[in-house]
Amino acid sequence: MTTKKIFLPVLIGILAISAAACGNKQGEEQTGSVEEEEQNQSTYSNSIFLGDSVLDGLAEVLDDSRVISNAGATAQFAIEEVDQIVDKKPQDIFIMLGSDDILMPVDNPTEHSMTHYTELIEKLKEELPNVKIHVLSVTPVTEGAIKKEPRYKNIPDYNEALKDMTAAEKVDYIDLSPLFNNHQNLHADDGIHLKADFYPLLLDYIKKHSNIDEEDA
Known part of the structure; x- marks a missing residue:
């Protein structure tokens, strides 16, 4: 099942944002045909997605055993998930973290995050030497969300x-910004989390911008 953990105590403020936003996603209908869903299940049957609450909705269109998403998760705390990932023996790991890292109460949140992100990737490489690691950019937020939380304006710099970090670590980096340029109104009411429509689009986009395909599954 999708992992749901709450990290305490330093992330209480982050969780307040995440928890409020999760309520905005309830009751949304998923899009995409049965055929598309079956194809995605096949394509990603040997993949793991690791992320924060922005990734939650993916478990509605993909086998939820393939999705590890934690409210308030940061690169630092995601290291705790390595053993669980190793047990699943994936061929591909897709990581989408950073939305909560930007809000960490430290002097330099980006530098702090990159240190732990690097540690996470190196640990995954050590435990799963043949795995393909794909790092997804932090998804943008709306202007309204930035007004409520100005630190979100740092998303472009964080990305x-x-x-740069993924280049140094020689792992795949997937920029999601074109997805948002080509599709409008993907954000939930809070301007941070994403509507159900986003997740089938995400899986299709990844297929086109990574080496994964049905032959790898």
Whole structure:
């Protein structure tokens, strides 16, 4: 099942944002045909998705054993999930973290996050030497969300640091910004989390921008 953990105590403020937003996603209908869903199940049958609450909705369109999403998760705390990932023996790991890292109460949240993100990737490489690691950029938020939480304006700079880190670690980086440029109104009411429509689009986008395909599954 999808992992749901609450990290305490330093992330209480982060969780307040995440928890409020999760309520905005309840009751939304998933889009996409049965055929598309079956194809995604096949394509990603040997994949694991690791992320924060922004990734929650993926478990509605993909086998939830493939999705590890934790409210308030950061790169630092995601290291705790390595053993669980190793047990699943995936061929591909897709990581989408950073939305909560940006809010960490430290002097330099981005630098702090990159240190732990690197540790996470290196630990995964050590435990799963043949796995393909794909790091997804932090999804944008709306102007309204930035007004409520100005630290979200640092998302572009964080993604640049993420791109540099993945290059240094020689793992795949997938920029999700074109997905949002091509599709409008993907955000939930809070302007941070995403509507059900986003997740089938995400899986299709990843297929086109990574080496994964049905032959790998």
